[in-house]
Structure formats: C-alpha cells, structure tokens
Amino acid sequence: MASRSYAACVLCQWAAVVKTINRGMSAAAHLQSQADFLKGEPHKKHPGVTNLKTLRLPEELQVAAQSIIHRAQVTRLPERTQKLTNFLWSRKRAVEDLSLRQKAVGLEKKLWEKAMQKGGDIDEEALDDRIRKKVFSELRRTTYHWTPLKFDEELGVVYMAARLAGGYAAVRRALNEIKKRDPSFAPQSLLDFGSGLGTVVWACHSFWDDSLKEMVCVDSSGPMNILAERLLKGDDERAEPHIKQVYFRQFLPVSPKVQFDLVVAAFTLSELPSVKDREEAAFTLWRKTSSYLVLVENGTKEGHQMLMEARDTLINKQEKTVYDFRPASVFAPCSHKLMCPKLTREPITPCNFQQMYHALPLPGHNHRQTEKFSYLILSRTEPSQIEPEGVSWARLISPVLRRNRHVHCHMCCPDGQLQHKVVTARKHSRDVYRCARSSDWGDQMPIVQNVEEDVHSDSEG
Secondary structure, three states: OHHHHHHHHHHHHHHHHHHHHHHHHHHHHHHHHHHHOOOOOOHHHOOOOOOOOOEOOOHHHHHHHHHHHHHHOOOOHHHHHHHHHHHHHOOOOOOOHHHHHHHHHHHHHHHHHHHHHHOOOOOHHHHHHHHHHHHHHHHHHHOOOOOOOOOOHHHHHHHHHHHHHHHHHHHHHHHHHHHHHOOOOOOOEEEEEOOOOOHHHHHHHHHHOOOOOEEEEEOOOHHHHHHHHHHHOOOOOOOOOOOOOEEEEOOOOOOOOOOEEEEEEEOOHHHOOOHHHHHHHHHHHHHOEEEEEEEEEEOOHHHHHHHHHHHHHHHHOOOOOOOOOOOOEEEEOOOOOOOOHHHOOOOOOOOOEEEEEEOOOOOOOOOEEEEEEEEEEEEOOOOOOOOOOOEEEEEEOOOOEEEOOEEEEEEEOOOOOEEEEEEOHHHHOHHHHHHHHHOOOOOEEEEEOOOOOOEEEHHHO
16 A cells, blocks of 8 residues: 555656646746747847838928929918818718718608607698708718819919828838838839829838839829929929839729739728728729738728728628739728728727828928828738747737836737737746837737736727
8 A cells, every 4th residue: 555655656757747847848838939939039129120210201302392392482382281181181981972961861860759749730742841941051061071072283382282292101101011021012003093183102122122123103183283293303394204114094994803012092992982982992992903902091990980881891791703813901000801890899990090290391391290191001912921830920019018027908809809918028928028118109029829818808998
C-alpha cells in the first residue's frame, strides 16, 4: 500500500513538471507570435501604422492654385469660401420619392384624426383642402432640398480655395492604406470618377509616379476639367503638364470590359441625386476596377452612410451581367464584412478619420487645418497578409488615450464588434503595449489572443 502511494505521488509530481514545461513552451510560442507581427519593424512603425504627418500640397500644385486664384480676382473670396465649405459639409442625400410620400400620408392621417376628435359639423371638402395645404407647407419646411452643384469658372475657383488642400489630404491618407499594406502594388492605370480639380491624380502621382502610365479623369463639368488642366500646367497654357498621360473626359469609357488598376471616386457619391443613381455608379465603378476601388466622402453621418450603401451593394448584391467574377472584399477601414456596428446603435455616429494638412496660404485661412473624412477601399483579391497564429488586427476608431502605464483603445474588431480595450504591458505584453502607445486614430492595432484581457463593450465606455 505504501509503495503504491509513493508511486502515485511521484506520478503527480511528474505531471506537474510536464504541465509547467508545456505552459512555458506555450508562453514562449505566444511571445514569438507577438514578436512576429512586428515583421522586424520598430514599434513606432509597426505594420498597422498608416497615419501620415501633417501634409502639404505639392509645391507645383500650390503655386499653380495661388496663381489661378490671384488672377481670377473673385470678389468676397474668404466669405464665399467659408459659405461653400459649410454648404458642402452639411450636404445630405436627396429625400427619396417613396420616403416623401410615406411622410405625407402619415402627416395627413394625423391631421385628419385630430380634426375628427373635435367633432361637430365638418365640411369635408374644405377640411381636405386645408389639410393638403398644411401637409405641403410642413413638407416644404422640414424636407432637405437637394440641388446639384453647377460649376462655372468662378465657382470652380471658390471651390479650389475651399477644398483643394483638404480634399488632397483626405485622398492621400486613404491611398496610404494601399501603399503601406500592399507595397508591391504598382498601378499602371487610374480612373478618377468625379475628378473635379484633379487632386486624385496628384495624390496618386505622389505614391506611384514610376508605374502610372494612363490616368483618366472623368467629370461632367467642363469648367472644372479646364481648371484641373491649368493646375497641371502651372497656370501656363504653353507649358508641358507637370504630370504626363492625364486625359480628361466628361463621360466614362463606354466599353464594360475596359478596366483600370485603381479606381477612385472622392466626394462624388454625394453629388448623385438618388439611391438608384448611387447604386448604379457603385456597380459601374466596380466593373471598371481590376485591383482596388477607393471611395472617399465627408466624415459626416451622411458621408459614412453613403459609403455603407456602396459597401452593401458591392458585397451583397450582383449585377445581371458580370464580366469579372472576382468578388469584392473589404480592404479598409473595416476589418470584417459584417454590418457596420456604428449603424446598429443609437445615437448613430459616423466612422470617420482625420488628417492634418497645411492650407493654401490665403486670407482667412488658418495655417494648419484638419480634414475629417470617411473612406472605403474594396479589393478584387482577399488580403494576402499572412499573420502569425493568434494575431489579428483591429481598426482604431477614435483618438488613443495614453495614460500612465496603460492606453485606452476604442476599436472595431474582426468579429464586427466595437471594443474598448485598456492595454497594459503586464496583461498584453510589452510589444502590444508599445504598439498601442505608438498608434492613433485610424491605425490598425494588433490583437493577440490567449492573453489576460481587460475588454469592455464599447457601449460600456
């Protein structure tokens, strides 16, 4: 009996030793996976960092813009610039006919019920007339009146003063996602839909000037196309354009089989009058895309929701005739294909990001400004980034709060949930903690599984 007890005791001790060794091996493998996600980069430049420092317009573009604005001699330019900026920022989608009819029917029903409650003799014909007038008056008062922007040369110059630098900053920041995360991508062709002043061409040229051979700018406004060409030529008609192989069109290429490596539409969806028009535009642009489609809008609820409309269209719907059967996958900013969690909770807040930039040196302009924008990048191929086991990436959706020995990170995670994570070196490892301190709003953050967590649903704060 004693020998059996002794043997059992020895076996228990050996089991404890083996368990300790296995735990140590697991911890070592876990630490290795944490080191692997850095891919040899320092923490300040870890693979998830895609933010840019304060941006400046290319010198040639800024000089040309100042020359055009100076020569135009637009009266009350600072005042008109601010007015246009406010108008564009507050722009909403046009109210759909069906929605308007439903609102009218509901209002009419409510007014009839109120009149019936009063009782007494009712002249139904006169009452019907009064109610209809009241309904029309209320709809005129409360309905957003969407109007298309029609540019002449003078309004184009005002738009240049208002939006050239901010638009460039937003587009360049969005494109940096592709440049940083897919460094082998070398586009030869670009389609810019709703090209306006041509800022997309300048932003793409800053990244891929060695590879781009054909850039097609499509804008229905003739005056805007002329201004964009003047910017390329430094406001000198006889000069060669600073960027070659740029072609301006007022209509998209007709052939459905013609594709471009990179397709961009910046601040364009908001200029389309209906859901149907935006859906058709999304399908058309995707049809033209051979690698990446980039959409950028204002960082407002309206801008974000228009992008989510496009995302839903291209992921969950399909055209009758398909020429390229490779499906759309979400490249950025989302880390999943599920419904945007920001649209599922009240109050709805937009998923947006910001980029600091130097404004055009004009009267009334602050030297440094912040562009708040929303964006969506879809790819023809699934992201090929191979991560170490147990490592995934989440998107930081608000400013990172750095505190003593801990960092507050609000993230949109690969499971489609919003999380508020308090990152510490003790609970999440020194590598993850240092990455968190080096990251900011808009970057991606590594999530390493199987660590002691301090996570809250984002609704808990």
